[in-house]
Amino acid sequence: MSFQHHMVLKGIDLTINQGEIFGLIGPSGVGKTTLINILTGQLLPTSGEVFVFGRDTKQLGDTEYSQMGMVFDVPGLFERLSCEQNLSIFADIYGIDKKRISHVLETVNLAASAKTKVSRLSKGMRQRLIIARAILHSPKLLFLDEPTSGLDPLNTSDIHKLILSLKESGTTIFLTTHKMDEAMSLCDRVALLSEGVLIENDAPDEICRKYNLENSLHILLKNGERVILPNTADSKETISEYMKNEQIVSIHSSEPNLEDVFLSVMKGGKK
């Protein structure tokens, strides 16, 4: 994908499996939203092919869009209308039962604010309403573009619980984020996007394991001493000795977390 001869996305090759939470992670401005816009048919790729529900995104129609839910950084809410009225209009558009509105508002914990005007909602409540609108028609595929960006930990936690419950109900979720802990806790698989290129595409634990170059164990002893041992069979007798003498406070593997991997990749580190 290129804009004015500047390549934004290069050689992207990925498949999202049904029912999984797929996370696209990368720093701001790296092309995550551009990729979502391509997947949702809002932008056409300058080369290559993109298929959603087996259909070329150039030809997406009502059938596909009615199975897709979207949460973008630009809300597009009807500011002067209430939460309930906002959802009511989309219920009319999709031709679904109005009873679903109260159910969805309860799901996102907004039932008490059903009659509140959108312009009076807090940022967290607005975000939950945007998610409510995205799941109103029970989509099979949900695009979430940085859904917890700028939210406090409580709202973030609520949205995480909601995302996991949607996955349990069989929804496929495509999530972009620059929060590594979010990707780690929610995603079945993550892809790391750097300068328009996919660097990694695997389960978060697998990626962390790949970048575990040190492969050692960090042991903190009761006397305050920190011991680093190779994570191999050779260390078993030393560890066994520490345990026998009840000297160990904690043991950690040297495996990096997703944030360490991310920083390493962004700084040009190799696995």
Added chain:
Amino acid sequence: MKLRRIFAIFKKQILDTSQNTGVIFSFVVFPLMTLMFVLLNSNSSEIYRMHLVMSMSTLFIGMTPFTTINGIIREDKFSNVTRMLILSTVKPLEYLLGVTLYIMAISSVIAIVFGVIGGFTGISLLWYVLAIMLGTFTSLVFGSMLTIQTKNPSGAAAVVSLIAIFNGIIPTFASSSPALMKVARFWYTTQIKDLIGDMFDCYYGNIPYRLLIIGTNLAVFIVLFTVLFKKNRIIVK
């Protein structure tokens, strides 16, 4: 094209209007002014009332639908409402039809108010309302045509306001300037004003000529709208 989606947009606008005093004001300002002037000059002649209704309803046709559709589309376009609607299966044309239907519905009520103030009754009131609706629809296509290629919201607001003033006032100025009338008679608001005047006079000889000019204006706007719509759509790229 699905009717339920057009009505969803219509419903959105109706709900929005109940919370938007600015839009309500833009619809009622001209009939209210007309009523006020009539009441203030209760001893005035039938001709005064006729000219007042003719001028005010022409101002309404030239300005209100034009600025209202521009305001609605511009707000929805730049707040990404149209983008979300289109991604939720609403076709751009369905959106425009929903907004058009809403303005036409409110304008028809305003037209009845104007007609009653003007003293029209029965079938003549119906013809008067139809004339207003024809003018309203032409203004809506003209307004949509200009709005869909808007790239700068504040700049567009200024341009639209100026065009709306020209659109509403030109027939009144032209009626007292033969030189201006030579050009203005080819503009739809001038012909709508004269059509209303003919109705007051119960003279129907010029109706085909007036409808031809209004129809030509409308056809040109529709062609231009189609070309610009294909090029620009109604979402921010």
